[in-house]
Amino acid sequence: MNSSRTGRFAPTPSGLLHFGSLVAALASFADARAQGGQWLVRMEDIDPPREAPGAKAAILETLHAYGFEWDGPVLYQSERSNRYQAVIDHWLRQGLAYACTCSRKALEPYAGVYPGFCRNAGHSPEGAAIRLRVPELRYGFQDRLQGHFEQHLGTEVGDFIIRRRDGLYAYQLAVVIDDGDQQVTDIVRGADLLDSTPRQLYLQELLGLPSPTYLHVPLLVQPDGHKLGKSYRSAPLTAADARSQLLRALRTLGQKPPAELQSAQPREILQWAASHWSVDALPGVRTLAEASLL
Template identity: 70%
Template sequence: MNSPAYIGRFAPTPSGFLHFGSLVAALASYLDARAVGGQWLVRMEDLDPPREPPGAQAAILQALEAYGFEWDGPVVYQSQRHDAYASVIERWFQQGLAYACTCSRKQLEPYEGVYPGLCRNLGHERRDAAIRLRVPELKYSFSDRVQGHVEQHLGKDAGDFVIQRRDGLYAYQLAVVLDDSWQGVTDIVRGADLLDSTPRQLYLLELLGLPAPRYLHVPLIIQPDGNKLGKSYRSPPLPADQAAPLLVRALLALGQSIDPHLAQASPADVMRWAIAHWAPEAIPKVRALAEAQLRKPA
């Protein structure tokens, strides 16, 4: 790995506050970058204003600071990048790669998340319609640094996917690819819930003529009921006064060896120790871990 060329990032969605599952993903991306002397960026994926509670963005940044994260350069906000997304969609629409879709959620329920192409050749007007991207009947695969070989047949497993919603909001898949490329991101470290999104993003990169980054997907942290820790399940926000012990628990979730004295150290000291001892090869090769079962340090 060419250390100076490493650019990583953490891109939270401000639909809630930072929680323990977010901390695990943020910590993995931060340590992976800093351990090789790379840059670490923060990008606010504020694509969905109706779902964003007041103060969430500021609270996320404050929590990162309290836990000892230091990012390079200014925070980027996707809400300020709409022109870039619109330009690409317009080009693909003119090329026939994108089309308008008027299907409702109820219409699509029987297809279990795989779009069957109902509007593909109907030539709907774009007003009051979602915009979908045509996908090829091909497999896209990649080698994840933790999860190994991953592949997906876009036509059979995903179908034509949305790049702009019916309400005009831009879709995650398009925005994340354009912004990672624009920021020069070389390494994407994130939760395993996004493993299945990666082949679609590889297809977008191919259409845009852009190189693919390296990928590392860490296990999700799940609750006793099987749901992942997340904003939609009202997962508790990170308490600032528990930064060091929660960083230690996050390191345990990532399979890292722990100095038993770290829980009493400052967040900055935990970070320094963790950077020096980062071992990505120790990350569990599973898609999910139960938060309640994480071993606590002695």
Template identity: 70%
Template sequence: MNTPAYIGRFAPTPSGYLHFGSLVAALASYLDARAVNGRWLLRMEDLDPPREVPGAQSAILNTLERYGFAWDGEMVRQSSRHAEYAAQVDNLLERGLAYACVCSRKQLEGYQGIYPGFCREAGHPRANAAIRLRVAEQSYGFTDRVQGPYSQHLGREVGDFVIQRRDGLYAYQLGVVIDDAWQGVTDVVRGADLLDSTPRQLYLQQLLGLPQPRYLHVPLIIQPDGHKLGKSYRSPPLPADQATPLLIRALRTLGQPVPEGATYGQPQELLHWASQHWCSDLIPNQRTLAEAQLR
């Protein structure tokens, strides 16, 4: 049986600049691909223009280049893929697997993010409505390469979720599933903050007849007060002149070896060395890293 060649990707959202947590995820996805001579793609997940920070896209590209990352092929922008998303929304609506929802945020207060199904059988017209996917009353699970077994009961823990917003913008869950399949991605390496999104994506993959990639969720960087390091919380942009030391720090965060003396002149040299010594089995899971950081 032939195993498909490894295709990985890094898919930043231009709602801010790359920070250290972004670097850890980018580094893990890059090394996991390069260690097996796989391809590493770059996709800009610019599905939400109102949240996009002006200049963030060019800053992200510039930072990746300065830190030594070289991607294969042309970068894809999700903003150029709307026709494909629209076709799949139409497909799901026609099959009765999705429906129009006119609920306001105020109506949904108090339901802890789990949609109560108010519009499920209402038969609202599509105009001026969000589109929700009907979820199955069952658990969807997988075994993450680092975090281990993970499952979620979509009906009890999520409820019918939005795949297209009332303003016409497409949801992350839809775009990521369609584009991973379109680009032939075999391995998704990303932050553990997206672990609980994966069962929804597995469900969408099943409904759309798309292949399921392998998943590896790297641990998040947790602050002493318990908050994760992110774009909106204590997340300074990556400085251009600190590429090598920050790459070494990211390698250590991922449990990887570093060169003797921890000095390498050019980031590209360090990345080449690290790809030859990459071992995903050494990555700590989220609980192990959080405990170590809070000691």
């Protein structure tokens, strides 16, 4: 196996896996294996208040029941706080990050773009959120499916939080550090994270990391436009439905599984997916309505 290419799947244990998660897992798995690369599983468990009891074990059991095999041990972000904090402490000393005491109410009029109130206030980091200073520059990349995407960090994003006031580390920081430490080269994920990528490119630059290639597959949404997730319309995956759900996920991704896979085992379906993976066949849109997939 050519381990020079590495992909990953990183579920958040706020609940059990649903069909939307399966589509993301299948896309990242097939893309990594199609390149002869490694596929890693990482548990993004850095927000304990939102974590469902038993979800981490249940997610891994479901992946196993659906035939997924990953390389190496599962990485748990909850065990990496010291790593994240060391990076933040370094940036605080360099003046690249600073403490922010602004309330959500005070920031409501600014439509999510931080106005810089605390940039030069010199607040203590204790009991405060930590923000990263962003440059007045545009950061962009060429997505393998969505094409060119860019943002101006100063005017469209603003200084963003890398550690919350309650001491929990932000997704943007943790995911970039982990991808770098795990030498992830290819990121396949939902298109709802497209807007996060310019911030992550900047973080990679600060950390001296190479930027991975990106492939943002369509996000599955309910007919009312909400993300496919925990609702009566999106039941948790069950082992008994592994074959039918895997085939449905392949069709959702524009792949064309043959009729003989209707009686195949989950692992055989995944082997077919990896050997026949076609990025060109993926729907080149950012969202797909659940109703169109039934």
